[in-house]
Amino acid sequence: MSSAAISIENVSYDYGTRRALNDLSLAIEPGEIFVFLGPNGGGKTTLFRLLSTLAPLQTGQVDILGFDLATERDQVRRRIGVVFQSPSLDKKLTVAENMRQQSALYGLSGAAAKDAEERMMRQLGVMDRASDLAEQLSGGLRRRVELAKGMIHRPRLLLLDEPSTGLDPGARSSLWEYLQRIKAEQGVTIVLTTHLLEEAEKADRIAILDQGTLVALDNPTALKASVGGDSVTITTRGDAEGLATALREIVSQEVRVMDGAVRFEATDASQLAPKIMQSLGERIESITFGKPTLEDVFIDKTGRQYWREEAAHGE
Incomplete structure (x- = not known):
């Protein structure tokens, strides 16, 4: 038993x-x-x-x-x-x-x-x-x-x-x-x-x-720690997919495009920021750093945004 x-x-x-x-x-x-x-x-x-x-x-x-x-x-x-x-x-x-x-x-x-x-x-x-x-x-x-x-x-x-x-x-x-x-x-x-x-x-x-x-x-603490670093969200007035492709040449982490923004996780996000701005600054509208959340865990595990899926499905 x-x-x-x-x-x-x-x-x-x-x-x-x-x-x-x-x-x-x-x-x-x-x-x-x-x-x-x-x-x-x-x-x-x-x-x-x-x-x-x-x-x-x-x-x-x-x-x-x-x-x-x-x-x-x-x-x-x-x-x-x-x-x-x-x-x-x-x-x-x-x-x-x-x-x-x-x-x-x-x-x-x-x-x-x-x-x-x-x-x-x-x-x-x-x-x-x-x-x-x-x-x-x-x-x-x-x-x-x-x-x-x-x-x-x-x-x-x-x-x-x-x-x-x-x-x-x-x-x-x-x-x-x-x-x-x-x-x-x-x-x-x-x-x-x-x-x-x-x-x-x-x-x-x-x-x-x-x-x-x-x-x-x-x-909750272990789940958020499993993401592997801070979450980074970058917005652009231009082509988000093109920006993601360019970012993949700079960062080693997986880069995703979600809801028109580019997202990735990195343990050295603050150190990467100057390098990203130097290379792609003219294409970037904003760049945001944050500690991992449960939404980041969901994105990491599924590759999709949580709230978009929440609105799209019936139970």
């Missing part, structure tokens, strides 16, 4: 002729916050549906908390909490009534249910809103109530699908504070999907998915 919270081995999933997941294998350790990051169409939603038992496995094997997802689905369901991207609260019920409804779904009643409901409302900071209708809450508060619902039966694993959807930056930051608290106080393994690069930075580890394939897996 695997000691991993989630073990995924050679999982593929097809919608007709379209492959949504392609031979995916990885392990998620107990007690970590793990993010599946990728543009829309990358396979995140399909994977979430598999892990949350909403869709059956087609090929491969998944073990969740020591149980085989294909043959022990009920055991898995008893031990996981799920927060979906779409709102799950009944807006015409109060916060307390929504919590009570969730208790009943998990067979809790009487004093045990009341204790569980109040415990989670206090932990997620919504106890003072217990008598408010859900429709009266802000988006951030609703998310916190949904987290409280998902945790009411003390799951060992919490799955969240795009949890920051519709939240302003302040509410998004608060959400992550509560996720960190849940992890620290209850030792819960937290797995979430997101297409937001800045959100993924807060995870313990990140798996980057592109068109159903795992293209990178590590902690």
Whole structure:
């Protein structure tokens, strides 16, 4: 039996002729916050549906908390909490009534249910809103109530699908504070999907998915270090492809043209700048240096811009 919270081995999933997941294998350790990051169409939603038992496995094997997802689905369901991207609260019920409804779904009643409901409302900071209708809450508060619902039966694993959807930056930051608290106080393994690069930075580890394939897996610092130096972006009023060709004679790194600009990574970018300007200065409009980001990691692994792909695909 695997000691991993989630073990995924050679999982593929097809919608007709379209492959949504392609031979995916990885392990998620107990007690970590793990993010599946990728543009829309990358396979995140399909994977979430598999892990949350909403869709059956087609090929491969998944073990969740020591149980085989294909043959022990009920055991898995008893031990996981799920927060979906779409709102799950009944807006015409109060916060307390929504919590009570969730208790009943998990067979809790009487004093045990009341204790569980109040415990989670206090932990997620919504106890003072217990008598408010859900429709009266802000988006951030609703998310916190949904987290409280998902945790009411003390799951060992919490799955969240795009949890920051519709939240302003302040509410998004608060959400992550509560996720960190849940992890620290209850030792819960937290797995979430997101297409937001800045959100993924807060995870313990990140798996980057592109068109159903795992293209990178590590902690945020190591992923950015793997790019191999500072990122350099050069714009020109002239022919970007021609400028890229000329640059390849000066730098030894791979040079790409993306969205009308020329990009490459270099460990000695600041030293290269004078040489580039001396040789090609009349063709350059601007030159920008920056530390590697997760977007640079995506570009390095796929050869494409992240946000262009995000806008082009449906999930």
